[in-house]
Amino acid sequence: MASVPRLRRSRGRDPLGLRRALSDRLLPALVAAMTLLAALALAGARGAAELTARWEAGAAAAVTVQLPASAAAGGRLERALAALNALPEVAEARAMDQARMAALLRPWLGEAPAVTLPTVIELRLAGLPAEPEALTRRIAAAVPGAAVESHGVWVARLVALARSLEGVALAALLLVAGIAAAVVAVAVRAGIAARRSAIGILHDLGATDSDLAGRFAARAALLVGAGALLGTLLAAPVLAGFADLAAPLLGGAPAGRLLDLPWARLPWAELGLLPPAGALLGWLTAQVTVRRWLRRLP
Known part of the structure; x- marks a missing residue:
């Protein structure tokens, strides 16, 4: 029985031409901008939660x-x-x-x-x-x-306002994630359209859906992860500046200098999750998009 040909994922080989089909400029730049927005939403949600806890425990x-x-x-x-x-x-x-x-x-x-x-x-x-x-x-x-x-009356209203802001920030985070998934799906569909002939030939030769989808998913995960990392690095000084502006509300004093900004107050754990979460989002979106397209092939 003849063996089914598979796309070997050796380093440096690009049988589908995905380096040209999925550009390494536009998609990472768009993801970096959306990651910056996601970081702002995360910081806003955490700041609102800290204000709520402070008001409930203090005055x-x-x-x-x-x-x-x-x-x-x-x-x-x-x-x-x-x-x-x-x-x-x-x-x-x-x-x-x-x-x-x-x-x-x-x-x-x-x-x-x-x-x-x-x-x-x-x-x-x-x-x-x-x-x-x-x-x-x-x-x-x-x-x-x-x-x-x-x-209690006005403090309860302030706490309700802070909780509402936290909910709005989390909703904005979900909205950014949805938009990012849509952008990745559009980019992947454009890549499929650009390499339609090559995909069809490899599919006719016996390449499995997992092989083809995996190629696209790996490329998308790399580009989206790189863009998310860039956006996270850009978000750090922006969030530090905002944390400095909000320091009086949290019982601190403004720093006034870059090195003295409240870096420790940044949500580093959440920020560190943005690049791998972005890469996972890109991988899943590419997998779903490519597999849905391949199911329509004869």
Whole structure:
């Protein structure tokens, strides 16, 4: 029985002429641009997630309860602290030190305030409440006559906004991946059209669909991976600059110089996955595109 001829993938051989059919200039450049957009989307999603965590763990859980200045003398402060610590939503309730309160009010009241400062209790919540208004009512009921100030309403809205931005960034990442797959498919179909005769001859001689699709897939994976690597390298300084601009929101200070930019805050793990993910996307897209075309051959 005659053996079925196969396309040997020896180094340097290009029986299909794919080096001319699939250009090593246009496709990598397009993929590099889309990789840059994907890196921006990844960084945006991570930044939104960090903002959400910061707001939920920091000011998001801050509530203050204000009592009259005489509350400490009459034992009311101790009863209020006990009632507040008994609430399941409260992780810790503690009275604010008068010296600290005076320091906070010094820009407005001066060194020696002429008014008597009230007693203020700081609450640290176990988590961001789903219904801030209901929690405020329960705190007010636990300490009758106290003034409750909760930042939960506006913080909850900020957290919802940050989560929405994270979702939008991930949706943009999926959109970029879809566009990249479409670009690779168009390039592969153009390569098939350019080498249609050679593909037909090799197919008639017995070359299998796996051999032909594998040739295209290997070439596409190489070009797409190279373009993704280039786009990742271009994205790194851009993302470092954006991270420097966003440093005040995350509790840092702008660097102002390239070497002092917050390189450590970049999503290096996600960025490192972009080139292999791009190569895999190119390989799969080429495989599907070529095999679908080959199925229509007689």
